[in-house]
Amino acid sequence: MSEQWRARLAPAFEVLLGAPLSSYPADATYATFAWGNFIREAELDRLPDWLDPAVLRGDKVLVNMHLGMHDEGPLRIDAAGSLFDVPPAYEPVEGRDLPLPPPDGWRVGYIRLASDGTLFDAMRAATQVGDGPKDLFEFDDDADEEWDEALAEAGVDEELRAHLRWCCGDGTTGITYFGADEEARAPRGTVLASWEDQNGQWDMVVVRL
Secondary structure (H helix, E strand, O other): OOHHHHHHHHHHHHHHHOOOHHHOOOOOOEEEEEEOHHHHHOOHHHOHHHHOHHHHHOOOOEOOOOOOOEOOEOOOEOOOOOEEEEOOOOEEEEHHHOOOOOOOOOEEEEEEEOOOOOHHHHHHHHHOOOOOHHHOOOOOOOEOHHHHHHHHHOOOOHHHHHHHHHHOEOOOOOEEEOOOOOOOOOOOOEEEEEEEEOOOOOEEEEEEO
16 A cells, blocks of 8 residues: 555544544554444355355455445455354354354354554555545445534545545435444444444444454
């Protein structure tokens, strides 16, 4: 990823976080988790792709066209760090520790998005802005005016703001951003950013582990 792209994204992430990226501990590990009714209802939490030994070891990113939060592209998933529910106790087990073959009734509880462990990259994974301008999309979702204005005031360009509409929705389209909501549910860690979709199909958090 180019330094130019990083410089373009950083102001947007700082607006959403409400603080400079430099104010967060650089030696901490950060992650993005997503979950929701959608993957359960469509049985995407039990796809055979989850059991590929290479993705469970973390040797490759899991990409499945059915596993996405919008129509413009799939999630990039860290299956090794994702949390599986495994009978009989259904305690969360990281993919890297999942026994193969797993017990009958296994399922994925929390998807961890692929990132390098930094807060910047966790936010990049959550907002799905990719590696450069070619990965941006102009979403038709109605953005929350407060966030759209704050992004504009911080100098975030129109092309990037158009992409971020999908994850700064006004509650009628896209998913709604709630910031570091103390009531946000998270599988682990301290919540720094949280999202919910208006139909209860997706939840997402960025956490400090």
